[in-house]
Amino acid sequence: MTAEPRTASHATSPILQITDAVKYYPLRGGLFRQRRNVRSVDGISLSVAPGESLGLVGESGCGKSTLARLILGMSSLTSGHIDIDGIDVSSVRGESRKRLRRTVQLVFQDPFSALDPRMTIGRSLYAPLSQNRIGTRPERLQRIIRALDDVGLDPSFINRFPSQCSGGQLQRVVIARALLLEPQVLVCDEPTSALDSSMRSQILNLLAALKKRYNLTLVVISHDLRVVHYLCERVAVMYLGRIVEIAESEELFKKPRHPYTRSLINASMLEEKGLVGCASARGEPPSPVAPPPGCSFHPRCPIARPECARALPDLIAISDGHQVRCPFHSAVEEGDSLANRTDMAEMR
Numbered sequence: 001m002t003a004e005p006r007t008a009s010h011a012t013s014p015i016l017q018i019t020d021a022v023k024y025y026p027l028r029g030g031l032f033r034q035r036r037n038v039r040s041v042d043g044i045s046l047s048v049a050p051g052e053s054l055g056l057v058g059e060s061g062c063g064k065s066t067l068a069r070l071i072l073g074m075s076s077l078t079s080g081h082i083d084i085d086g087i088d089v090s091s092v093r094g095e096s097r098k099r100l101r102r103t104v105q106l107v108f109q110d111p112f113s114a115l116d117p118r119m120t121i122g123r124s125l126y127a128p129l130s131q132n133r134i135g136t137r138p139e140r141l142q143r144i145i146r147a148l149d150d151v152g153l154d155p156s157f158i159n160r161f162p163s164q165c166s167g168g169q170l171q172r173v174v175i176a177r178a179l180l181l182e183p184q185v186l187v188c189d190e191p192t193s194a195l196d197s198s199m200r201s202q203i204l205n206l207l208a209a210l211k212k213r214y215n216l217t218l219v220v221i222s223h224d225l226r227v228v229h230y231l232c233e234r235v236a237v238m239y240l241g242r243i244v245e246i247a248e249s250e251e252l253f254k255k256p257r258h259p260y261t262r263s264l265i266n267a268s269m270l271e272e273k274g275l276v277g278c279a280s281a282r283g284e285p286p287s288p289v290a291p292p293p294g295c296s297f298h299p300r301c302p303i304a305r306p307e308c309a310r311a312l313p314d315l316i317a318i319s320d321g322h323q324v325r326c327p328f329h330s331a332v333e334e335g336d337s338l339a340n341r342t343d344m345a346e347m348r
């Protein structure tokens, strides 16, 4: 691995600004037909600088993909505001939706389902260019060849069908398709979870190199902490629709301050030792339909006190760029940290 993936860039104004984003899905039915909601995203505020990479981590169901869909304008906000490069994502229609597509693109999790098996790679790549009326036919072909070259594939892939490609090659095609409209922001939802470990490193290296070459802003969603540790300058930890901790990647993995972040890191290290299936924190995550009162992590928290059940703690700044939603954060032990592990180096 040669590229230096993580470099900080905070001086400029944000390209992505999320302000108090809420997404509730109404639940119908139930015994007394009462109105209830799944609180998928429950008041998230974030800003991401141009060229920065932000990781979103948390257990399954914490709202990572919902937040990604909101950023991409694929789902509407219940309340709050999302702005990408001056585009108000919540009110995009017609031409501004096209502008949004040219600004932010999604790298899908599963390359096998992301591409139509009946279409050649060339036709799959041609479609977004013709839909957005970009260039003449020869210019579109040139763009496709350049995008394939960017991801390390030669022009012969234009005539191949997905079934004639490996999983790693297909993920490269998916990344090429995301790059075709020259976006500034790439949202990568579990970009390597469908790949084996050797392919995973290659795709991570490719994303890091592309970020550097095109000054891309990355929002990386992953349950694999090593992926965000490798690719991201900052990491936000989500629990039940809220951010519980956010910090520069190195700081977060060396000095996690929220008990939930600590337990995620512990679980990640146990999984690497082959103890798969171990819970990241004791018990199951509570239902997002009826989250516990106060701090929603308190029923599973090893350092919970009676007052944790009473009021939702604020996200408080404990050092420059490091915020944590726990007033008892100083009781969280540092212990062994993911950032100190030698096997983290193997990702590079």
Ligand SMILES: Nc1ncnc2c1ncn2[C@@H]1O[C@H](COP(=O)(O)OP(=O)(O)OP(=O)(O)O)[C@@H](O)[C@H]1O
Pocket (backbone or CB within 6 Å): 025, 038, 039, 040, 058, 059, 060, 061, 062, 063, 064, 065, 066, 067, 223, 288
């Ligand atoms: N369309 C929907 N209707 C109702 N509930 C939904 C919908 N989409 C997501 N949810 C619920 O919102 C919560 C957050 O889901 P989301 O997929 O965003 O979590 P996640 O962190 O991305 O999980 P995973 O890692 O498993 O994809 C879950 O409880 C999920 O069941």
